[in-house]
Amino acid sequence: MMNSREIRKQFLKFFEDKSHEIVSSAPMVIKDDPTLMFTNAGMNQFKEYFLGNKVPKNQRATDTQKCLRVSGKHNDLEEVGKDTYHHTMFEMLGNWSFGDYFKKDAIKWAWELLTEVYKIDKDILYITVFEGADAEGLPMDQDAYDFWKEIVPESRIILGNKKDNFWEMGDQGPCGPSSEIHVDIRSAEEKAKIPGADLVNQDHPQVVEIWNLVFMEFNRKADGSLEKLPAQHVDTGMGFERLCMVLQGKKSNYDTDVFTPIIREIETITNSKYGVKEEIDIAIRVIADHVRAVSFAIADGQLPSNTGAGYVIRRILRRAIRYGFTFLDQKEAFIYKLVDTLIKQMHEFFPELKKEKNIIINVIREEENSFLRTLAQGLVLLDNIIGANTDKVISGSKAFELYDTYGFPIDLTALILDEKGFQLDEKGFQEELEKQKNRSRAATKIETGDWEVLIDDPIEEFVGYDTLETQVRITRYRKVESKKDGELYQLVFNITPFYAEGGGQVGDKGYLESTNGDVIYIIDTKKENNLIIHFSKNLPKNLNDPFRAVVDEKQRNRTAANHTATHLLHQALRSVLGTHVEQKGSMVHSGYLRFDFSHFAKVTSEELTQVEDFVNARIREQLPLQENRHMPYQEAIKEGAVALFGEKYGDLVRAVKFGESMELCGGTHVANTGDIWHFIITNESAVAAGVRRIEAITFDAAKEYFANQTEAFNKVKAVLKNNAVDPIKAITALQEENTAMKKQIEQLLKDKAKGLKGELKAELEEVNGVRFLAKKVDLDQGSIKDLAFELGSEFKNLYLLFASENDGKVILTCYVSKEIVKEKELNAGQIVRELGKLIQGGGGGQPFFATAGGKNPVGIPEALLKAKDYIG
Structure with missing residues (x-):
């Protein structure tokens, strides 16, 4: 029986022997x-090859790609773990042909690998072929059917619908029919009851798809129509x-050696047993x-956060x-301990x-501790x-607030x-959740039109390292609309001086000018699937005109100074x-610039000074820029170049x-470090466990900083x-x-509180066995608290409500003797929450002491009056 390492190697070797280049995972x-x-x-x-934006150096490739799926068909995050064959992160083995071989060879080699190399029993394999879609004028994939018919009995070929057997990159882009290979690993008894063909694509845990062969031959346009790819x-x-499950004779992916080492470690750490109880x-x-x-x-550079991709990882x-926490009774961080086994x-x-081991462990441990505190809260x-x-029914809105504001899982709330003995208004929660999703979708929805091709030349040359202006022609354009930015146009040129956002550097801005003086402003530049895309709010009057493309020189120079400073900062941090x-x-x-780096302690002020001094030295x-734009990767690494975190290099x-600073970088830089002028660190902070952040300024921003400091100094004088x-x-x-005066004021307030204490004792009234007083007092909050606790030390059945006002802000302070909290069902936190509404505010605290703040002094008399209702 092959282990997972051998299975992976065998796949790659098989296609390498068939002239495929082994490509590393992106x-x-x-x-x-x-x-x-x-x-x-x-x-x-490989999207850029399918789209025709780049020509591959080899028309055949093979790899194993690490993938992450958390939504879509069969890949809902909340379902992972509940079955035995779906995952969030998984490896996808693949072979690729870019305009070379097509259906016949793809089908022949897939069958050869599975049955002759891996020696999977032919009788447990089923094939699906696209049945066609009349509504779109798509015929049945007769070629694939005929090729398969030469290999397997027709009884094992199943016609599949568009949902299962027509693969699309997205709403737009390359697409085509697919042919899936399914495997039936049920027992002989089960197979005798129901034929495997009846269970294909029916979500049966032992009749599963293992390989999908996609034949990309169409392009889906924005209007939904299809056109043939070139x-x-x-x-x-x-x-x-x-595949490992099948070859290792298992009924579950989790029973293969891909997962068993991790599962055994979980069992050891949590003192639990796998295979005994379903919820465990x-x-x-x-x-x-x-x-x-x-x-x-x-490891690929995405830290957990509250937005975007980071939010997905945190979730x-x-x-x-x-x-x-819920099912294995783990109240302390433990998941980080599994990383060693995984590595x-x-x-x-x-x-x-292995390279990022420390970061992975520290980030997971810190996230665990943080979320465990969230759970406790x-x-x-x-x-x-x-x-x-x-x-006995908790509203959906309350549950959603716990989920959305505090990150408390809804299923834990329900449990x-x-x-x-309480119920959750699940319908109300789902309604609130759907509202949030709709808001999010509306805010991020982008409608993209088809490319209008003016010049059929997708190859675009970037000349922005050497010049900030050049003559260009527009080769294609399209319209995009979003709620955030409104209506914009995306333009592609045959040649461009505009740097596209990448490597942490923002995209260039500037303008296009035609020979007749027509000016179009470029407001951003980005890269998409190897195309440099220029954003503008409108189109030129004549799209076929030649244009002078001009980059905003001031912004480019400032950005280049900051980018070069990040290289020097990196060198300085490693030195210090x-x-x-x-x-x-x-x-x-x-x-400004922002730089995140691995370090396991706060950078001291002395160290920050050393870093600043190093960069400024x-x-x-005045070190000149030295660059090699076409250097072999391995040669650059050998010479000491620094390759950056989470980047894929060619x-x-x-x-x-x-x-002495040498990095692999596609960004723009100054010609000489003297052009940076000066480097100033403005902030140092933590990003995640083991990751710190430095923010800094250079060039014009540094000059402005010194000018502002001088102005402020003169104002102080x-x-x-x-x-x-x-x-x-x-x-x-x-x-x-000032310190001496504060001490005098504090003493005066204490003396005033002492004098007031005697007066207040005389004003206490007894109501239903409780000594009660509600009064407005002219003291600071600290003195009020001291006064309340001093009175509380003398009376064991005390209930006080004090109101104070300062600069239009109102504070209600409630004290209840601990002895009568349960006896009289008095809760200071609940009392101030309710009375706080009268002063247009809110608050809370403990059952024996709580405060509420508000902004409506007019409500004080009613709050003091209603305080008595809780014991009246």
């Missing part, structure tokens, strides 16, 4: 395709985990699957934590896991909601409510903090060098009214004087 996190957050299929990294391509994808099995499967997805994403990890298992083919909030509820420092992300604007040295790279006096000494004297 990062799972996508950087230059606005239509996708993550690589969700093996073909993603070349025909093959795009296949085989589920690695499912689901939890273990969820954790085993999700730790893979999160680890690979972090996956939190789902795993929640399952461990041992997969680092041979995915070395990035959510449990308290849920208890408060339950305590304030009288009808706890059920245990306490140590060679463990690696870049984990950057953002380069014209106004390199600026004073065979030839651009190496940028300033003195003017305020001190004596320019001859040392400002620092004068300010120090003022601070000392």
